[in-house]
Amino acid sequence: MKSLILSALLTLSATPVLACETFTLGDLTIDHAWSRATIGADRPGVFYVKITNTGSADDALIGIATPAAGMPMLHETVVTEGVASMPHAMSIPVPAGESVALAPGGYHGMLMGLTTALKEGDSFPVTLTFQNAGEVVVNVEVLSLRAEGPDCDDGN
């Protein structure tokens, strides 16, 4: 138990803040943009982010682009009858008044063809393209290989 508390404290004290940065694009608020460190550049990286639509019109994330990877794509991890697969997501709905998270075990950006290994503490830009709102560039923080998400002060 003691070690549990200790590790929890260490995790908190090592909290990076970049991934908690908030970006806005019209009615969309975008934060929790993070990625995991990779082992070398030969395996794909991952991109996670949270998008909140405070407006009254639905929107959708239809693409991502980044200088960090030659072939970034949107994917969704789907577990059907105990089997996980990873189909492409042509677009990720961001309904009016709702939040959508690209997070472990669900939607995620798969960064194929990394130009360089992603190291903890690094950051790189990702351009998000929305069906209606257009484009926005967010800074993505690279967290540790074992990270499950950024610890931001907003309780998420």
Add this chain to the structure above:
Amino acid sequence: MRLTRLQKILWAAAGAATLAYGVLMVLPSRVPMETEAAFRPSFALPDAEGLQRTSQDFAGKHLLVFFGFTNCPDVCPTTLAEVAQVMDDLGDDAALVQPLFISIDPERDRRLGLAEFTEAFHPSIIGLAGDEAQTRAAADSFRIFYAREGDAAAPDGYTMSHSPALYLISPEGDWLRQFTYGTPAADILADLQPRL
């Protein structure tokens, strides 16, 4: 009252039928349990250095077994991160638990580097990658599914679908339970600690 020979036979038949009915009624609930208890997965697969490892080699330890592939950006790192956290939180009891990563994409994983992948999560995790037959045999033995899926947009033109759960094996080799994908490290730890 004396029963005729025919009556005796009829009574015996009725008794046998009743007994058979009772057995059949009880069986459906008993069979799966007995099968579960007898379920003892096994494997024989080389580790990153090429040393052959079998399930018997790990007798006496609880095994945490995950089937995955190193090119997997989301599910596999998430689960191995949980396993790493569990191993850290076990403290001294970590010596009683052996985490195994069994590659379902062994050829590519060997090329990309199996040891550097598992070690990046936790030094205690042993990666195993055999040939197609060994891998299929191990998966069948654990009763899990995996398949290679052609995908022109994926690295090398394919990706893998697989059972993403984490399996717990007893020190005697019996299948104990699975932790479904996404089970937090704290929950795995809470289940594991009383068993050690």
